Amino acid sequence: MQTNLADFIKNTPDGQEADAILRKCVHCGFCTATCPTYQLLGDELDGPRGRIYLMKQVLEGKPATRKTQIHLDRCLTCRNCESTCPSGVQYGRLVDIGRRIVEQQVARPLSERVARAALKEALPRKWLFQPAMKAGQLVRPLLPSVLRNKVPAAQAAGAWPRTEHPRKMLLLDGCVQPAMAPNINAATARVLDALGVQLVVAPKAGCCGAIRYHMNDQEGGLDDMRNNIDAWWPLVEAGAEAIVMTASGCGVTVKEYGHHLAHDPKYADKARRISDLTKDLSEILPAFEAELQQKLSGRPGKRVAYHPPCTLQHGQQIRGKVEGLLRAVGVDVQLCADSHLCCGSAGTYSVLQPDLSYQLRDNKLRNLEATKPDMIVSANIGCQTHLQSGTDTPVAHWVELIDRALVAA
The missing domain is CATH 1.10.1060.10 (Alpha-helical ferredoxin)
Structure with missing residues (x-):
């Protein structure tokens, strides 16, 4: 062209x-x-x-x-x-x-400006979002459906392992996931603990930067990225093997820190290093496949429909790893028709474009439920929450399935 x-x-x-x-x-x-x-x-x-x-x-x-x-x-x-x-x-x-x-x-209508400002200012700030989510969960049955769809039922976080291991990896706790589904990161920590790896959370790390960056507050998004680099850097220098992502939406962004900060003389080299260290959980656990097989011996025994998030299969170009690992440990994994298509969550899209978002959700659920699963699993908190709002079939992160099987083993 x-x-x-x-x-x-x-x-x-x-x-x-x-x-x-x-x-x-x-x-x-x-x-x-x-x-x-x-x-x-x-x-x-x-x-x-x-x-x-x-x-x-x-x-x-x-x-x-x-x-x-x-x-x-x-x-x-x-x-x-x-x-x-x-x-x-x-x-x-x-x-x-x-x-x-x-x-x-182009100037937006006032209603759009207010909605977008509220999202990009509230969601990345844990101290604002977590209390708001807890309040919403307390009154969830009373909320209108449009709000109830965005407020998942309260979930216990589960115990975080306290064992020290020589092998250490960092974990991005994130901004919305700890409030909406706190068990995901705890389950990841327990699974890796059982495999001899300690997960470490840097207290000052926060939003990956995707929310602000993709809502056209790109400077705000870059500041979030710099903040995480500063929070992680001492632990990277201390020898952390990887930075583990349990939300593929965060993962695709952190893997692009090197690109986003390439013209920042203070952060460019560090950003490239952070991007190189960043791995989705589905890139970490296959290395432990044989050990997991031995520990689980086919115990999961469930039929699940797996929805691969767009940020994993298209953004990070990772395909087949989740399905392969789950099948190896005894899970009957089904991919639905048109599994390459988006579920409609797409970060803040489901709030800003609800009509299109819910059409895509319903199409996706129709295909997922056609596989007659015991549960639906995914790899991104946005997808999970969005899909759960339209079905009674349980929706979870795939690592929670492995965690439950290890507990039962």
Whole structure:
């Protein structure tokens, strides 16, 4: 694709990156076949190819419009198109740049500004979000369905192991997951403890930066990233083997710290090191497969439907590891039809685009439940909460299944 970027962005880091991405796109249209919003709406401008065309116009100097903003807002940033693209177009990075420019040019309605400000200020702050979530859980039966869907039933955190091990890994506790599903990280700590690895949480680490960054507060998101690097760095220097991610949405962001902070002279080298150390839990546990098989001896014995989050299968390009490990320890794992498609959660998307989000959720659940599972498992807190809001079938993180089996062993 030929480009002629406008002076306001030409020769800037964002401009150079956007130009390189745009030039890779050949407008073949393969991406539209796997775009969830294009499948629902059938509008070229609600698919990756159309959105790329809109962003190209803005980057070449055509003023953005409210219509441009709406079409970009409807994008889930699921990055399914990246898995499909034969040319290697990094659409996710392009849409971050495009959205920021459009946000600078187009004023949102007041209701949208208020909603987005509330999300990006409250969600990343544990001291705000956790009390709010606890209050919501106390009155959950009284909440209207639109709010009740966002407030999972209260869950016990479970005991955190206290054993010291020579092998140590860091864990990102995150911002929303500890309040919504505190057992996930505790279960991960117990499973790794049983395998001779100690998980360590850096007290001052917080939100991975994804919430603010993807809501066009990119400077705020970068500050969250720097904060985590500062919190982790002493432990990295002390020899931590890896930084373990139990939420794939956080994992895909932390793995891109090196990219996001590449032009920050103080943090660029550290950010690359952090990205290199970061591993999704599904990249860690397969190394212990034989030991888990020996400990469990087929005890899980459940039939589960696995929903691979977009941030895992498209963002991190990790496929097959969760299913392979669960099958190895005796779980009957089913992938549903169209397992590559988004469930509609997509971070704050389910709040900001509820109509599209719930259509995608219901489509996903229909396919998952067609496999007749005892439970549904996933690898991202957003997916779990969103799916659970539409079904009575239990939804959990896949590591909780292994944790329960180890306890029962």
